[in-house]
Amino acid sequence: MPKIECSERTLFGLLGRKLERKELEELLPAAKAELDDWAGGVLKIELNDTNRPDLWSGAGLARQLRVYLGGKAPEYPFVSSASVSRDFGGRTLLVDEGLRRIRPYSVAFLADGRPIGEDLLKELIQSQEKLCWNYGRKRSSIAMGVMRGEQVKFPVRFQAADPDKTSFVPLDFDRPLTLRQILKEHPKGVEFGPLIAGFPRFPHLVDAEGRTLSMPPVINSAHLGSVKVGDTRLFVELSGTDLDSLLTACAIMACDLSDAGYAILPVKVIYPYDTPHGREIVTPFHFQKPVDMDLAGAARLLGRAIKTQEAEGALRRMGLAAKRKGEIFTVTPPVYRNDFLHPVDVVEELMIGCGMDSFQPVWPEDFTVGRLTESGLFGRRVRDLLVGLGYQEMIYNYLGSWRDLVERMNLDGGQVVEIANPMSESYELVRNSALPGLLASEAASSNAAYPHRIFEIGKVAVVDERENYGSRTFSSLALLYADREAGYNHVRSHLSSMGYYLSRDIGVREAQDPRFIAGRGGELLYKGRAIGIIGEIHPAVLDAWGIQMPCAALELDLEKLLEA
Known part of the structure; x- marks a missing residue:
């Protein structure tokens, strides 16, 4: 879970009051947070929700707590929307056509009005790192630069530059390097260069006088990109591959700086191609859609009656603007939040706003005895058989x-279930197969004595339009055999042994699968129905995982095999 550090001076200053330790500990659950440590005037706070990047800063946390304590939800008149475009004062950012397939989106704003202090500068750097690393998937979908706005001349241009002919002095260096040299010689270039190294041209941000501001997503320039204590105007630019995530991060930074006393000056971004929000966007930009919540339905979920007046107050305490028509509340998420995907998300806010201690625990009225389901018992039998055949069970993440x-498995991704708002690229899909986990283990086990026999029984999900929710989740068995002589016959014989003891006649017919070598495997059949796949792993897949040893594997739907 994300952890942040902030000075008590900053947090309590923005909160408008000083809290004792006990008071703070009792209040933090309103932001789904807890106090980890408080020493030397520095607060260390752990956030228990990865869906709220707006809380990953002292300013955002203070805003949530201030409103929860009865303060008025702040208004941000600098925010544009599809229906309202704010005055951008001639400040424009022009995006180059050449970036369409490299890093297609950029958003920006200016923060003006007060010298930046050391505490705020540290807070700004922390927010930048948290948003880009966690929310921005290690800068792949979001990279942010904070630059010296006093010296930036508009229009700013986000262009696709020749990496061998374009040069500037990067941050922490005292000599110019070409864009390509930066990827090889600068520590940040080595770390983040792979995000753009494969393209013929690199992203390059310059002002109207042609001076370099930054090289997204790698490094700022040493001149315009090095913010100092005492600077009074900041130019904040974000670039990436996901426009909604960029707009959310942009709004978070703008609102945080506004709360800190800065005047936010919008910038119009002009694209030469279509985007989800048009070719011209004045940023910060509010794009979030309202969500309806039925109060009666919320009461059923929460287990107690909630009056409309109480609900209105609870949502207000959470900083949510709501309109009511009867018992239907239409909630518009704040510009700095993009975590409302379903009415249940609003119900959760309602619960926190009402106060967790307002819900009394109730003992169950019925006595029940738990037991394993039929599929659970069947899975245990399969586990026992595979262990008897010399296999070791593994357990992996479902995301x-x-x-x-997809990529390492040589697939096109047509059947994968995607997470709508992933906090990390490591957890952006619900797994469609258990085989990648087995291959990951094999890739890390080359020093262990061979042969390797590993398996997993776990849930997978695939797109299925015939199901009510458009996807199907089922229990899958995957096993992998790795050895110098590993082949189809090894796993087929183990499958036959398992089928014998389960009294299941499992057949095979020829089939093509890009994960397996053509002609060295096939489709698994039970009672004439396809239930899985078997074969020798394709060399391209092995190379993608860095596996040197031949592997054979199978995967099947245990629920279909369970049918007698």
Whole structure:
């Protein structure tokens, strides 16, 4: 879970009051947070929700707590929307057509009005790092630069530059380097260069006088990109591949700086191509859609009656603007939040706003005895058989990355279930197969004595339009055999042994699967129905995982095999 550090001077200054330790500990659950440590005037706070990046700063946390304590939800008149475009004062950011397939989106604003102090500068750097690393997937979807706004001349241009002919002095260096040299010689270039190294041209941000501001997503310039204590105007620019995430992060930074006393000056971003929000966007920009909540339904979920007046007050304490028509509340998320995907998300806010201690625990009225389901018992039998055959059971996460679940498996991703608002690229998909986990283990086990026999029984999900929710979740068995002579016959014989003891006649017919070598595997059948796949892993897949040893594997739907 995210952890932040902030000075008590900053937090309590923005909160408008000083709290004792006990008071703070009792209040933090309103932001789904807890106090980790408080020493030397520095607060260390752990956030228990990865869906609220607006709380990953002292300013955002103070805003939530201030409103919860009865303060008025702040208004941000600098925010534009699809229906309202704020005055951008001639400040424009022009995006180059050449960035469409490299890093297509950029948003920006100016913060003006007061010298930046050391505490606020540290807070700003922390927010930048948290948003780009956690929310921005290690800068792949969001990279942010904070620059010396006093010296920036508009229009600013976000262009695709020749990496061998374009040069500037990067931050922490005293000599110019070409964009390509930065990827090889600068520590940040080595770390983040792979995000753009494969493209013929690199992203490059310059002002109207042609001076370099930054090289997204790698490094700022040493001149305009090095903010100092005492600077009074900041230019904040964010670039990336996901426009909604960029707009959310942009709003978070703008609102935090506004709360700290800065005047936020919008910037119009002009694209030469279509975006989800048009070709011209004045940022910060509010794009979030309202969500309806039925109060009666919320009461059923929460287990107690909630009056409309109490609900209005609870939502107000959470900083949510709501309109009521009967018992239907239409809630508009703040510009700095993009975590409302379902009415249940509003119900959760309602619960916190009402106060957790207002819900009394109730003992169950019925006595029940738990037991394993039929599929659970069947899974245990399969586990016992595979252990008897020399296999070792593994357990993996049910969420994974596009790279592991799709690219490395030589698939097109047509059947994967994607997470709408992932906090990390490591958990952006619900796994469609258990095989990637087995291959990951094999890739890390080359020093262990062979042969390797590993398996997993766990849930997977695939897109299925015939199901009510458009996807199907089922229990899958995957096993992998790795050895110098590993082949189809090894796993087929183990499958036959398992089928014999389960009294299941499992057949095979020829089929093509990009994960397996053509002609060295096939589709598994039970009672004439396809239930899985078996074969020798394709060399391209092995190379993608860095595996040197031949592997054979199978995966099947245990629920279909359970049918007698």
